[in-house]
Structure formats: structure tokens, C-alpha cells
Amino acid sequence: MCKALMEKDSLEFTDIKEAEERIAPYVRRTPLLRSTFLSRVAQGEIYLKLENLQELSSFKIRGMVNKVLTLDDRAREKGVVVVSSGNHAIAASYCGRLWHMPVEVYVPRVTPRTKVEKIKAFGARVHIVGDSYDECARIMREERGELPDRTRVYVDSSSDPAVVAGYGTIGTEILEQHPALDQVVVPVGGGGLITGIGLAVKTLSPQVKVLGIQTEACPAMVASLRDGRAYEEYPSDPSICEALAGGIGLLPFAYAPRCIDAVCVTSEESIKEALGCLLLQDKVLAEPSGAIAAAYVLENPQEFRGKNTVLVISGGNISFQILLDQIRALAGEQNEQ
Missing domain, CATH: 3.40.50.1100 (Rossmann fold)
Incomplete structure (x- = not known):
């Protein structure tokens, strides 16, 4: 455990269960949707945890x-x-x-x-x-x-234990909705979301793989795990995923060995492609950071062949310009066919 974390900053599965009861009157139990398109691409079973349909269109x-x-x-x-x-x-x-x-x-x-x-x-x-x-x-x-x-x-979005415990309720919901799960794929920015989900999933079903995805424009968690130090600040190239830019939190770094199996990167172009695929094929409106798990599936379908996988669609607060660009791109593709 990271020395920078004090005892009062610890997080346990019991905190997630308490959060589940505490927040129930104020949040939605979001649906789990099978993606016919991504399941076909991956030759496996791909489900979408639709936090874009959460109150305020985000898991936050x-x-x-x-x-x-x-x-x-x-x-x-x-x-x-x-x-x-x-x-x-x-x-x-x-x-x-x-x-x-x-x-x-x-x-x-x-x-x-x-x-x-x-x-x-x-x-x-x-x-x-x-x-x-x-x-x-x-x-x-x-x-x-x-x-x-x-x-x-x-209130820190990634390292406050009460905040991360709230995020962890997504993990308990996923396993209730899909007990036969093989792996869950989670967007990673500061790391709070994957820490909460990972702690819940690994406590209830230790065999389930927890995979994090970052944009190649800002792989702060990948670099932190590689180098053995938490990069609380990290440079970012221009990215469509402004929600995933910046460094990681101390709590997610400390809990990574317990909660995360691997963190990988995907390209900006694949994220744009995933936005269009989710919108056209599944009628799911995601913001770029919310589509990053789907982008990784499109880039690496072989990793999901024959497996039951849940992708966390973390939010749907997409900018009007990006949405307009996607509609124009999709319209152009349809006209060419």
C-alpha cells in the first residue's frame, strides 16, 4: 500500500456495499445491453454497461x-x-x-x-x-x-475513498446482471472508476479479469505501473478524450495490484470509430471517453473471442461539435454504400 495513503484513506468492499444502500434513492441502476455488432466483430459476447443513461449522463x-x-x-x-x-x-x-x-x-x-x-x-x-x-x-x-x-x-474525483466507493457500485451491479462474466473493460483517466469497479469485482468474483483502457495520447496509468511510481501529473497530446487527460490518483495507484489485471492503450482514431459504431449499430450515444473500451475491442477483437465481456460506457455528455462531426461522417459512409 502506498505510504502516501493514511489509514483514513483506505477503501474496502464494505464501503462499496454501504455506498450502494446510501446512494440508491438518488441514482439509476443502469441497463446492461448486449452489443450485437461488437459481439459479431469479436466473435464473443460483448455487453455494454450504460452509465451514459445514468442521472446526469455520467457515472460520476x-x-x-x-x-x-x-x-x-x-x-x-x-x-x-x-x-x-x-x-x-x-x-x-x-x-x-x-x-x-x-x-x-x-x-x-x-x-x-x-x-x-x-x-x-x-x-x-x-x-x-x-x-x-x-x-x-x-x-x-x-x-x-x-x-x-x-x-x-x-473532493477528489479519483482518490477520495467515499467517491471511489460510489463508483464501485457499478461493479456489484454488473455481476448481478451478468454473473457468468469473464472480464470487464473500464475507461481509465485518474483511475478512480477502475479502482472502485475492480475492488467490487475482485472481491465477489476474483477470477474475472479487470482491464483498463487509456488513450494513447495520455497513458498516465500505463506509465505509472511500468515505472512503479504514481504520475499525479502527466503530459497529454491533443485528445478527443479530454475527460481522460492528466495524471492518476494516489489511491488508484496504491490499489492497482489488488484491483487491476492490466491497463492498455487505444488510438484516437479507434475512439472516433467507436463513437460512430456505438451510435449507428447500438443506438448508444457515448462521449469519447465513454467509448474507449469499445475502441479497444475494435482494435483487438481477438482478445475477446469466445469470452463474456462487459464494457463500461462511462458517460454520454458529448460535445455538440463532436456529435455533429460523427453524424456527418456516418452520413458520408452511408452515401458511399
Whole structure:
């Protein structure tokens, strides 16, 4: 276990089960859909865990609701502050409205306008700073001093145990919906999502493989596991997956041996292709980071032959421009046929 983690920052399966009961009135039990198209491509059974149909169109609400419900009244009065590429901030702003709680969010300038508008719609105060997630986080720390924040409760999207426990409820749902599962494939940015899902899956069914996927533009977790150190900041090439850019959290790095079997990368072009395939073939509207697991299947179908696999479609807050580009590309392909 990473020395940087204190005992109070530990996470166990019991935390996930408690979160499951705690957040049930506020989140949806999302459907598991068999993808006929990807199953045919892979010559296996491919299912999609549709967190794009979650409240707010993202899995992030599971973690934020669980965190807020563990805060005492005094902490809620102080409010929360978050750094986010979009979806974590949307969830924080939504919770602020739900529990009449002050919320401040820091998002980088690359955050899609659709996400920024959604954050503002729920009432949070928004700071748009920095050209990347990592730069945005540095600016937040400089402006507000050392964490934890002195005037607000800082809620980390990847290393806060209560947040990650909320994400873990996806893992318990998946195994209830598909007990005969062979493997689950999860998008990886900061690493909180795969840590929560991996802990749940490995506790209930240790034989199930947990595979993480990153964009080749920012393979922070791949590099961290390779080098044996957590890269909390990591450079990113231009990417369609702004939600997966930046470094990883200390908690995910510490729990990786327990929760993750492997982390692989996929190309930006395959992610774009996966967006179109999900939309055209399965009528699933995913944002780029939510389609990354499907992209890996398209690139490496042989790894899924004869297996029962669940792909986590983590969100559907796609920018209008990217959606328009996809529709135009699909329309062009159909006209050529």
C-alpha cells in the first residue's frame, strides 16, 4: 500500500456495499445491453454497461452523492470545491442544488461548452482556468492553499475513498446482471472508476479479469505501473478524450495490484470509430471517453473471442461539435454504400 495513503484513506468492499444502500434513492441502476455488432466483430459476447443513461449522463454522480451523504452538516455548510474536466463538476453542482450546498468548480479551458453550461445550470461557481487538467489543478491549489481546502471541502474525483466507493457500485451491479462474466473493460483517466469497479469485482468474483483502457495520447496509468511510481501529473497530446487527460490518483495507484489485471492503450482514431459504431449499430450515444473500451475491442477483437465481456460506457455528455462531426461522417459512409 502506498505510504502516501493514511489509514483514513483506505477503501474496502464494505464501503462499496454501504455506498450502494446510501446512494440508491438518488441514482439509476443502469441497463446492461448486449452489443450485437461488437459481439459479431469479436466473435464473443460483448455487453455494454450504460452509465451514459445514468442521472446526469455520467457515472460520476455515484461517487459525488456518496461523498456528500457522508459529510456532516457543518461540512455541507462550508460547501465543496472540485477540479474536473466536466462530469465530476456537473455532479458536484447538481449535489449543491440538491442539498443547498455551496459549490465551486475549477475546469480547464478544454472542457466542452456543453459540460460547462450543465455545471452552471445547477448553480455552482465556475472557474475556467488552465490549458489542461493538470494545470487547472495547480492553479486551484495556488489560489486556495494547501489541501484540504480551508473554506471548502475538497473532493477528489479519483482518490477520495467515499467517491471511489460510489463508483464501485457499478461493479456489484454488473455481476448481478451478468454473473457468468469473464472480464470487464473500464475507461481509465485518474483511475478512480477502475479502482472502485475492480475492488467490487475482485472481491465477489476474483477470477474475472479487470482491464483498463487509456488513450494513447495520455497513458498516465500505463506509465505509472511500468515505472512503479504514481504520475499525479502527466503530459497529454491533443485528445478527443479530454475527460481522460492528466495524471492518476494516489489511491488508484496504491490499489492497482489488488484491483487491476492490466491497463492498455487505444488510438484516437479507434475512439472516433467507436463513437460512430456505438451510435449507428447500438443506438448508444457515448462521449469519447465513454467509448474507449469499445475502441479497444475494435482494435483487438481477438482478445475477446469466445469470452463474456462487459464494457463500461462511462458517460454520454458529448460535445455538440463532436456529435455533429460523427453524424456527418456516418452520413458520408452511408452515401458511399
